[in-house]
Amino acid sequence: MYQTLLTSRYLTSRVIPLIAVAAVALCVALVIVVVSVMTGFLDMVQSSGKTLMGDVIISNGISGIPHYEKLVNRLEKNEQVLAATPIVDGWGLLRMPYPNSNVKQSETVQVWGIEPKTFAKVTDYKNSLQWKNPTTNQRDWLLLDAIANNEETLQSLLSPELWIEFVDLIKSASHTLNFVEANFLENTKALLNEEQWNTVLSFDVRLSGEDALQQQGLDLSRNGKPGIVLGLHVNDGNVRMKNGTYQVSRNDYWWAPRFEGTLTMLPVDAKGGIIEPESIIMPFVNEFQSGVFAIDESLIFIPIDVAQSLLHMDEAKIVDLDDPATIIGVDPARSTSILIRGVPGVKGEVLREIVRTIYDDFSSSFSYETVVLPPSSHDPGLIIQTREEQQRSFTGPVEKEREVMRTLFSIVYLVVAALILSIFWSIVFEKTRDIGILRSIGASRASIVWIFLQYSAVIGIVGSFLGLFSGWLITKNINAIHDAMGNPPLSIAIVCFALSICFGTYTVVKMLKGQMLPIVLGSLGFITLGGIGGLILFIRHIGGIVVWDASVYYFSRIPNELDWGSSLFTVGGAILFCLLGALIPAAKAADTDPVKALRHE
Amino acid sequence: MSNTNSLILEGINLKKTYKLGRSQVPVLHAASLQIHQGQWTTILGSSGSGKSTLLHLLGGLDRPDQQGGEVLFNGESVWAKSNRQINAYRNNHVGFVFQFYHLLPELTVLENAILPTMIGGSFTTTSEAKNQAEHLLDQFGLSHRFTHRPRELSGGERQRVAIARALVNNPSILLADEPTGNLDEETGDGILDVLGALHQDGLTIVMVTHNMEIANRGDVIVHLRGGNITQLD
Numbered sequence: 128m129y130q131t132l133l134t135s136r137y138l139t140s141r142v143i144p145l146i147a148v149a150a151v152a153l154c155v156a157l158v159i160v161v162v163s164v165m166t167g168f169l170d171m172v173q174s175s176g177k178t179l180m181g182d183v184i185i186s187n188g189i190s191g192i193p194h195y196e197k198l199v200n201r202l203e204k205n206e207q208v209l210a211a212t213p214i215v216d217g218w219g220l221l222r223m224p225y226p227n228s229n230v231k232q233s234e235t236v237q238v239w240g241i242e243p244k245t246f247a248k249v250t251d252y253k254n255s256l257q258w259k260n261p262t263t264n265q266r267d268w269l270l271l272d273a274i275a276n277n278e279e280t281l282q283s284l285l286s287p288e289l290w291i292e293f294v295d296l297i298k299s300a301s302h303t304l305n306f307v308e309a310n311f312l313e314n315t316k317a318l319l320n321e322e323q324w325n326t327v328l329s330f331d332v333r334l335s336g337e338d339a340l341q342q343q344g345l346d347l348s349r350n351g352k353p354g355i356v357l358g359l360h361v362n363d364g365n366v367r368m369k370n371g372t373y374q375v376s377r378n379d380y381w382w383a384p385r386f387e388g389t390l391t392m393l394p395v396d397a398k399g400g401i402i403e404p405e406s407i408i409m410p411f412v413n414e415f416q417s418g419v420f421a422i423d424e425s426l427i428f429i430p431i432d433v434a435q436s437l438l439h440m441d442e443a444k445i446v447d448l449d450d451p452a453t454i455i456g457v458d459p460a461r462s463t464s465i466l467i468r469g470v471p472g473v474k475g476e477v478l479r480e481i482v483r484t485i486y487d488d489f490s491s492s493f494s495y496e497t498v499v500l501p502p503s504s505h506d507p508g509l510i511i512q513t514r515e516e517q518q519r520s521f522t523g524p525v526e527k528e529r530e531v532m533r534t535l536f537s538i539v540y541l542v543v544a545a546l547i548l549s550i551f552w553s554i555v556f557e558k559t560r561d562i563g564i565l566r567s568i569g570a571s572r573a574s575i576v577w578i579f580l581q582y583s584a585v586i587g588i589v590g591s592f593l594g595l596f597s598g599w600l601i602t603k604n605i606n607a608i609h610d611a612m613g614n615p616p617l618s619i620a621i622v623c624f625a626l627s628i629c630f631g632t633y634t635v636v637k638m639l640k641g642q643m644l645p646i647v648l649g650s651l652g653f654i655t656l657g658g659i660g661g662l663i664l665f666i667r668h669i670g671g672i673v674v675w676d677a678s679v680y681y682f683s684r685i686p687n688e689l690d691w692g693s694s695l696f697t698v699g700g701a702i703l704f705c706l707l708g709a710l711i712p713a714a715k716a717a718d719t720d721p722v723k724a725l726r727h728e
Numbered sequence: 729m730s731n732t733n734s735l736i737l738e739g740i741n742l743k744k745t746y747k748l749g750r751s752q753v754p755v756l757h758a759a760s761l762q763i764h765q766g767q768w769t770t771i772l773g774s775s776g777s778g779k780s781t782l783l784h785l786l787g788g789l790d791r792p793d794q795q796g797g798e799v800l801f802n803g804e805s806v807w808a809k810s811n812r813q814i815n816a817y818r819n820n821h822v823g824f825v826f827q828f829y830h831l832l833p834e835l836t837v838l839e840n841a842i843l844p845t846m847i848g849g850s851f852t853t854t855s856e857a858k859n860q861a862e863h864l865l866d867q868f869g870l871s872h873r874f875t876h877r878p879r880e881l882s883g884g885e886r887q888r889v890a891i892a893r894a895l896v897n898n899p900s901i902l903l904a905d906e907p908t909g910n911l912d913e914e915t916g917d918g919i920l921d922v923l924g925a926l927h928q929d930g931l932t933i934v935m936v937t938h939n940m941e942i943a944n945r946g947d948v949i950v951h952l953r954g955g956n957i958t959q960l961d
Contacts, residue, residue, distance in 0.1 A: 129846035136834035564830045567789055568844045569819020722790045
């Protein structure tokens, strides 16, 4: 009881506990903010992979899974499975439309042949598509392209005088549009009559059709022709801005959906040898963004049948080698993998086992007379994995990095412990005589230790929760803080200067009276606040700084979700260290000979 | 001057040596003395003669050397007791008054006085203990000072608070270590008057001083010279 009284008096009548609380709070907040941001990163990496992967993946290397349609049907009949979609996965070379010369650039790309409709059910394909409708500039470029491709048709509709006027408009627009908006669409519409204008619009559905761009992406085709959807970073014309948005270079000139590309893939025969490369020219219909740089810079989507034919994985007749005219069977079309999405709430591991069972049923359902059998699930080439397992090679390093960071930051824990230890050491040392007095009037050693344990528990608990609260506040507002740091408001500079002047005046007044402490504190306040104010003015003068460069870090916003698990662990750890930090000097103090303690000055 | 009362506290052949660096400094050689119920004993000695040490040994605050004699309280060896019992002895049976008051600066006057009852004490309720402390402080003329902090008090007032604290658990013996050593003569006399009054009421007192005049207030004066006791009557 008296311990509580003493503890509360020690806490309330001195400055040092406030310093200790502040130190604990700062350390806890530091660890919480850093670990939360790191965890946020990992979560963003993992969830962005989700947009294109589904929950479980069946794959069988480059030899693929024959009769995959039957497998997809079986999978979709299971009530735990929401949807399944086949993928043909391969590598290829994509000849890009740039630069504006005969020597075009080629990109190495990973090619996914997909069934867009089922693919959209399994993944977040629809939302990952970058373009829904063209922007004003893009529409103008599309219009210029449409006119160039249909020049003769258009010329036949227009009177020669109008045509000359129109050609002038085209020439001016195709020049202006490289730099600024040209209002070409409006000017053309104004120049032509309704019938002529409707003809122009009919050249390209994207000029007027609602969400036509998005629809073409979802269909993977334009005007009935198969098309390509590019990862947003495949096209070098897309430039990421500092704030994380994208701009197409040369005022949208290099906008991918204007162009087409030549895709070359290398088919592999049954023995693993390379057959003649196959090429196809396809229009770029849209672009997608998964949120993972490694994916966005190399992956492209094409219709599955195109991919199958490029890789020779489509259905083929098997002939008798002795008599090529005799057909002895059919080699069915294959897919290299199948993506499966479970109904909401089903865990990846559970779904994987369900899928495995379904696959076993599927592979054993074929009679031995079938010419081409699917691989058994025990085949080492056949892999059934959850998305997390599939992505481990990618997220693993980030995860490890976080653990390393956390280990490094656990040094902060040691700093906290050392700090607490030294603070308590000095507190207890200062209180040695009190301990002697208490012992002389009959207090036991244990009760002395208990006083300081209570004392440290209060400091630990108050400090840690204060730290948790500030950590939460900082993490939640980390983007606003970042923005304010990069471009600090003038008002803060003004407040800093005003306070700095107050401190300066205070210092001068006290200096005349000759007191030292106010002079030291006042000068510190004057210099610090004046410095901050000056720094703000400097940052504003150079036009703001970018602390978090979104074009480097890929994610446009700093993750701002608190990692509650780690935070509570940190809070618990800090409290524990406070208790330990006090326990040692308190035990030492309790063991001090009361007579010696009483002599302590 | 009554030796007829029963023996309450006895020091037998007390020996105490302090270590000072590598050398051993003997303070008490074989000091023996007897304290009787209701007696005011003063221990007179020059500074460094070991009189404070003797008081600490008697009060269970310091331990004599190995085989360095015994302290008997009501016939029982104090240092043979368990730690818990020694704590209880300090808390309940003896009350210490120090030269430098040794009040806790964070606590008020009343809280300081009540502290021993909170640590141990024979009081069953807080209000009972509080009444006792208030009664003592009243008696010492400190009724208007209950909520003050020690730093707001004069030296004499502080020492009176210390005496109240020493007496709050109704101890058998009051051990006073130069209680006036830090006070001017007039204030010191006031404190001695307080002790005298308590003695009149039957309190057993052991007081240490180097001042013959102050020593004369006691019933029995013992001299401490060269670590040995010589009793003067």
